[in-house]
Amino acid sequence: MMADKRSSAELENLLVTGGCGFIGSNFIRRLLEGADFTGRIINVDKLTYAGNPENLADIAKNFPQRYVFQKADICDAALMENIFQKYEVDAVCHFAAESHVDRSIKNPESFIQTNIVGTFNLLEIAKARAGQFKLFHHVSTDEVYGSLGPTGLFLEDNPYRPNSPYSASKAASDHLVRAYYKTFDLPVTISNCSNNYGPYQFPEKLIPLVILNALAGKSLPVYGDGKNVRDWLYVTDHCDAIWTIMNCGKKGETYNIGGNAEMENIKIVELICDILDEISPAGNGNARRELIAFVKDRPGHDRRYAIDFTKLRQELGWKPQESFLTGLKKTVQWYLNQKKWVENIKTGAYQKWIADQYGN
Numbered sequence: 049m050m051a052d053k054r055s056s057a058e059l060e061n062l063l064v065t066g067g068c069g070f071i072g073s074n075f076i077r078r079l080l081e082g083a084d085f086t087g088r089i090i091n092v093d094k095l096t097y098a099g100n101p102e103n104l105a106d107i108a109k110n111f112p113q114r115y116v117f118q119k120a121d122i123c124d125a126a127l128m129e130n131i132f133q134k135y136e137v138d139a140v141c142h143f144a145a146e147s148h149v150d151r152s153i154k155n156p157e158s159f160i161q162t163n164i165v166g167t168f169n170l171l172e173i174a175k176a177r178a179g180q181f182k183l184f185h186h187v188s189t190d191e192v193y194g195s196l197g198p199t200g201l202f203l204e205d206n207p208y209r210p211n212s213p214y215s216a217s218k219a220a221s222d223h224l225v226r227a228y229y230k231t232f233d234l235p236v237t238i239s240n241c242s243n244n245y246g247p248y249q250f251p252e253k254l255i256p257l258v259i260l261n262a263l264a265g266k267s268l269p270v271y272g273d274g275k276n277v278r279d280w281l282y283v284t285d286h287c288d289a290i291w292t293i294m295n296c297g298k299k300g301e302t303y304n305i306g307g308n309a310e311m312e313n314i315k316i317v318e319l320i321c322d323i324l325d326e327i328s329p330a331g332n333g334n335a336r337r338e339l340i341a342f343v344k345d346r347p348g349h350d351r352r353y354a355i356d357f358t359k360l361r362q363e364l365g366w367k368p369q370e371s372f373l374t375g376l377k378k379t380v381q382w383y384l385n386q387k388k389w390v391e392n393i394k395t396g397a398y399q400k401w402i403a404d405q406y407g408n
């Protein structure tokens with residue numbers, strides 16, 4: 049059954065955590081530029097290497113009354129408590145996380161702190177605001193379900209079998225959020241989404257890394273045999289899905305979000321090479337595919353992820369708008385157009401700007 053009651057008008061002071069990252073910044077843009085949210089957004093972000101306020105520079109300028117930025121670490125419980133009180137926070141959309149699997153293999157500590165302890169802090173503060181607190185939406189990943197064989201799809205009631213420190217830390221946070229609903233009646237919703245791609249993604253993840261390396265004539269590292277499969281979703285579709293769940297989802301429920309776009313890594317890398325060769329041929333005339341290099345596999349590399357999002361489609365009426373090919377072309381074009389953004393990331397200038405502004 050489709051949900052018809054939208055409750056967005058009720059959310060006045062929405063705290064978005066991790067809003068200077070890839071998905072969080074797209075989400076804030078979607079809400080403030082859209083017509084279906086009239087409240088205020090308080091963006092709390094620690095500004096790690098993955099957080100870039102430049103992602104929202106125009107938003108900060110265009111919505112001075114409805115957009116507030118606070119540099120803060122969600123692990124700092126006292127500071128978070130102050131922020132909740134100061135801005136009378138009545139809802140949370142929780143994106144803040146350490147998000148890169150390879151980093152979690154090399155250095156898992158910050159994943160445990162931010163993803164588990166940070167989430168716990170937010171839940172505790174929200175719990176203490178019982179009565180005035182309306183919704184805690186937790187943004188999570190399909191990686192909590194583990195790895196699939198050649199067939200089958202992840203369903204919401206699949207057992208959790210996380211294989212990397214990243215997915216294990218996200219699994220722990222999902223369980224905490226669910227437990228606060230069951231035990232304390234905290235109004236929560238949870239979403240588990242497949243791999244995202246699109247504007248403002250930090251170029252450590254496969255798609256932006258390959259686009260920028262290909263443009264620079266650098267090698268394109270493909271882990272293992274390149275036949276690992278992910279289900280890809282364009283970031284604005286993810287943002288719409290989250291907003292739909294926040295408005296129409298049932299409290300205490302989990303919703304899977306996916307793109308119906310399963311793809312082997314090697315196919316994606318080849319596609320990006322071909323798109324670039326067509327719209328921005330290499331100066332030396334070489335085909336970008338010549339840059340592909342198979343490298344040592346990632347330890348514990350999950351073979352296949354694929355999402356069944358029937359629940360979200362049937363109960364709440366969401367489906368993706370973008371196909372993988374249209375979304376990928378838009379993404380390649382975005383990185384081609386954003387020369388300054390790319391340059392600031394590559395040279396680290398964005399971090400110098402943050403240090404000048406915020407003093408670290």
Ligand code: NAD
Nearest residue numbers: 066068069070071094095096098099121122144145147244
């Ligand atoms: P990202 O790495 O681009 O952004 C994370 C943001 O969180 C950054 O701005 C960073 O500065 C901030 N942050 C990190 N630690 C913090 C802390 N201790 N306190 C406050 N802010 C902190 O990540 P993303 O790709 O935008 O992912 C956002 C969320 O979506 C994550 O929870 C991730 O698990 C989830 N998710 C991501 C994908 C994907 O494909 N990228 C898919 C499904 C779910």
Ligand code: TYD
Nearest residue numbers: 149243252253254255269270271276278313
């Ligand atoms: P990634 O973008 O890191 O997302 P996740 O690990 O969360 O799925 O990686 C996507 C896939 O691409 C994954 O199977 C690992 C692979 N990969 C490469 O082959 N080469 C790379 O340089 C990177 C970053 C990822």
